[in-house]
Amino acid sequence: MRVDFAPLDGITKSVFRRTWARFFGGVDRYFIPFFSPTGQHILTPRDRREIERSAQDGLPSVPQVMTCRAEDFLWALGVLADMGYQEANLNLGCPSGTVTAKGKGSGFLARPEDLDRFFDQVFSKAPVAVSVKTRLGYQSPEEFPRLLEIFNRYPIACLTVHPRVRPQKYRGEVHMEAFALAMEKSRNPVCYNGDLKSTADVEALAAQFPKLEAVMIGRGAIADPALPRRLRGGPPASREELRAFTTGLYEAYQEFYGQAEPACQRMKEVWFYLIHLFEDGQRLGGRMRRSRGAAAYEALEAEIFRELPLRRCPEGELF
Ligand SMILES: Cc1cc2nc3c(=O)[nH]c(=O)nc-3n(C[C@H](O)[C@H](O)[C@H](O)COP(=O)(O)O)c2cc1C
Numbered sequence: 001m002r003v004d005f006a007p008l009d010g011i012t013k014s015v016f017r018r019t020w021a022r023f024f025g026g027v028d029r030y031f032i033p034f035f036s037p038t039g040q041h042i043l044t045p046r047d048r049r050e051i052e053r054s055a056q057d058g059l060p061s062v063p064q065v066m067t068c069r070a071e072d073f074l075w076a077l078g079v080l081a082d083m084g085y086q087e088a089n090l091n092l093g094c095p096s097g098t099v100t101a102k103g104k105g106s107g108f109l110a111r112p113e114d115l116d117r118f119f120d121q122v123f124s125k126a127p128v129a130v131s132v133k134t135r136l137g138y139q140s141p142e143e144f145p146r147l148l149e150i151f152n153r154y155p156i157a158c159l160t161v162h163p164r165v166r167p168q169k170y171r172g173e174v175h176m177e178a179f180a181l182a183m184e185k186s187r188n189p190v191c192y193n194g195d196l197k198s199t200a201d202v203e204a205l206a207a208q209f210p211k212l213e214a215v216m217i218g219r220g221a222i223a224d225p226a227l228p229r230r231l232r233g234g235p236p237a238s239r240e241e242l243r244a245f246t247t248g249l250y251e252a253y254q255e256f257y258g259q260a261e262p263a264c265q266r267m268k269e270v271w272f273y274l275i276h277l278f279e280d281g282q283r284l285g286g287r288m289r290r291s292r293g294a295a296a297y298e299a300l301e302a303e304i305f306r307e308l309p310l311r312r313c314p315e316g317e318l319f
Contacts, residue, residue, distance in 0.1 A: 001206055002028045003228050004160070006193060006218030007064050009033035011269050014055040015252050020221075021059050023245040024237070026228030027221070028214075030059050031133075034066040034091045036104070037076040053083055062131070066091040068103045068114070070121035081127040087157055092134040095166045100138075106166040110138035112146055119154045129157040133193070133216075137165050141178045145185075152187045160191040160216050170194075170219075180209075189213035196220045198313040199230050222273040223314035236312060237277070243305050246270070260294035267297065271304075276314035278304060 005012065005020075005027040012020075017030050035047040049055060051063045065076045065088055073090065080088050092115075094105025101107065108115055122130060132151065137143025141163075151159055163179040164172065174194050182190050191213055196202050197220035206212060221227050225245060226237035237245075249270065253263035268289060275285035281304065288300040 001212055002191075002214035003231060004028065004062075004191060004214055004216040005030045005221060005228070006216045007031040007033040008218050008222070011222065011266075012218075014050055014057075015256050016249065016266075016270070017059060017061075018055075018057045019245070019249045019252050020225060021057070023241065023248065024225045024229055026226075026230075026232055026234060027217075028060065030056075030061045031089060031216070032056075032061055032063045034064040034094070035076075036066045037072040039069075039072065041072070041075045043079055051080070051083065061085075062087050062089050064089040064091050064133070066094060066099065066104050068108045068111075068118065070118045073118070073122055074125055077122075077126055077128055077130070085128055087129040087131055089131045089133055089160075092132055093162055095135075095169045100166065106135050106138055109135060109143065109147060109166075112143075112150055115147075116150045116153070119150065123154045131157040131160065133160040133162070135162050135165055136175055136178045139165060139167070141165060141175045144178045144181065148182060148185055152185070154188075156188040158189045158191050158213060159186055160193050160214075162193045164194065183209050183211060191216050193218070197223060197227070199227070202231055219273050220314070222270060223276045225274075227313075237310075239305060239310055242274075242277075242310075246274075246301060264294050264297040267301075271301070273314075275304070277311055278308035279311055281308055284308065 003026070013033060032051055035051065063080055063085060065073060067073050077088055091105055092108055096105065099105040099107060103111065137147065159182065161179055161182050163174045163176065179192060192205055193216035196215060196217050202215055205215065217227065224237065226234065230236060246267065250263055250267050253266045254260055257263055271285060271288055275281035284300060284304050288297065291297055291300055
């Protein structure tokens with residue numbers, strides 16, 4: 001079974017992916033957080049920097065596009081094909097209000113007929129394989145059977161399902177009965193995404209769904225960066241390894257931004273998840289979140305490594 005690294009906008013951008021891969025790795029593919037094509041069909045320098053092949057450092061990567069206009073999606077696919085990509089992913093999951101108000105991300109799921117027309121135009125001309133990352137619906141899991149019927153009409157390279165609906169964002173109950181329907185009825189390969197944070201979680205899922213093509217892991221692989229490696233029988237992360245990883249990542253961010261302040265900000269977002277791998281991490285994790293300035297951040301990170309025992313896998317309300 002394949003293991004994909006989920007895209008987390010603001011966290012798993014190229015600096016993170018490259019550093020994480022250097023220290024841990026163990027995933028088959030890395031999903032690049034979405035970019036939204038403009039109506040003028042101009043790739044912004046910022047988007048180009050993130051998706052160009054040299055930024056991937058040779059890692060097998062899948063760029064993700066968020067749009068509800070077939071002509072813009074086809075334009076983006078052309079750009080990605082020219083860069084040498086063989087697959088692009090459509091974002092049908094983003095729950096953010098500014099996105100859904102424009103009918104994009106999970107907002108597109110509220111208009112199944114338009115989505116059907118979009119796919120019809122896209123799949124007749126797509127120059128690369130197209131995969132889809134979706135939720136169960138905009139408001140209710142009851143929307144899913146209809147959406148699945150539409151997905152089944154097209155040769156989607158892989159249908160990644162996050163079994164929640166938009167108001168849940170990334171919290172609360174996952175609707176496994178709806179995911180089971182995807183496994184039963186999808187004519188396209190299916191990937192599961194959501195809340196996987198231990199090898200036991202992944203093994204239980206694989207046992208329940210032997211036909212599963214892939215799992216996609218996001219927060220669990222930040223909270224325990226060795227999780228994908230452990231799925232392949234590799235060792236858990238050691239304290240020294242984690243320290244080398246966070247030091248390397250902090251340095252890479254400082255180099256990227258040219259200053260410590262935004263680098264600290266990025267590191268605090270990583271620590272928001274990583275702290276769960278340490279016993280009684282909440283107190284120091286909370287202090288780190290509230291801290292100001294690079295010196296305070298560095299002192300708190302040193303204190304975590306000095307004081308807190310490591311767990312075997314992350315615990316607590318990770319999500
Ligand atoms: C901060 C943040 C940013 C995210 N950015 C994206 C994104 O750019 N594209 C996407 O498809 N999903 C995005 N997601 C959703 C994740 O890819 C994933 O579906 C979600 O975290 C659930 O999987 P997990 O429990 O393994 O983390 C984001 C989630 C978070 C928390």
